[in-house]
Amino acid sequence: MYRQRIQFTKMHGAGNDYIYVNTLLYNIENPEALAIKWSDRHKGIGSDGLVLICKPDTDDADYKMRIFNADGSEAMMCGNASRCIGKYLYERKLTDKTVIRLETLSGIKILNLHLSDDAKSVESVTVDMLEPKLVNPEQYNKPEKGTLTADDRTFEGTFVCMGNPHFVIFVDDVKTLDIEKYGRILERDRCFPERCNIEFAQPLEDGTIRTRVWERGSGITMACGTGACATAVAAAVTERNGRTSRIKMDGGELDIEWKENDNHVYMTGPATIVFDGEIEI
Structure with missing residues (x-):
């Protein structure tokens, strides 16, 4: 052969x-x-x-x-x-x-x-x-915010599509949260027929956002570029931050800007x- x-x-x-x-x-x-x-x-x-x-x-x-x-x-x-x-x-x-x-x-x-x-x-x-999409077409055209239940917890999150789907959840302490447990369940929630990337994010006092990722098809990853973009957009939408954010992930930091002039998201x-x-x- x-x-x-x-x-x-x-x-x-x-x-x-x-x-x-x-x-x-x-x-x-x-x-x-x-x-x-x-x-x-x-x-x-x-x-x-x-x-x-x-x-x-x-x-x-x-x-x-x-x-x-x-x-x-x-x-x-x-x-x-x-x-x-x-x-x-x-x-x-x-x-x-x-x-x-x-x-x-x-x-x-x-x-x-x-x-x-x-x-x-x-x-x-x-x-x-390019431009983020803030409505999940699989959720019957509901607004971008939604509530999902995973085992013993209920999470409120924001759906952001950055070319692939993300559900961003802001939490009080991302360090202690069982990312593997809840990410695995939420990825396959019935609202996401094609599965979904899940971000757990915590705004910090210095203006940065600490984010951990459960990536669709890969599990916990050190970082996710589209996930960082989705987190920054969700933070702006929910008025937790402005249109510029530094996202701190397990593997490093990414700078995200959601520009007003063209509505595009730029990741560096x-x-x-x-x-x-x-x-x-």
Whole structure:
């Protein structure tokens, strides 16, 4: 049987780690199964999922991203992964552009790369995450606020779609809350037929927001870019913060601005290459 050796790059954005493969070089026929196999932190490479860097389907984009969660399900979008792709493309000399148009299942995202003084590396990336949607179409067009029950607790949260669905819950003490218990239940609430990402957030005295994430298809993750955006929007909607927020997640911090002039959400944060490797399939 023919075996193909695939080169990959492990990267993370604020601790949200993925395996990246350039499909312009390799044909990946079954990414769903590979995402499950490779993401295993004991028997595989270890990650929150698999990201494919692809040729775009439209002339309006420079590249395309496909992302598969650790359970093999395909996600619409990932903010942390999009920043990592910007760094990958520039530092691997696949492009010399500092503004990159990235096709995703939730539309074309614009990546603005912020370079080092010598222009050899990408220090951070700002992503135009487009407009948030504040109504959950699966909840019978109810307003964005809602109340859900998980086991022994009832949570009031705000639904925000940032290309993928998020339910943001503000709590008094995010440290002591059993994120795994409640996140697992809420992800699969009947209000979310396609499941949902759950954010538990606590506004702090310094104006930042401490957020922990239960990510649809991956479980607890160190960070979530779209989740950080959803948290910032929910904080503004509920008047817990203004239109600019610093979101502190388990793996790092992201700066979010929800601009009034275009109603777009802009996310700025780091991207880090961990290591390169090769694996046989």
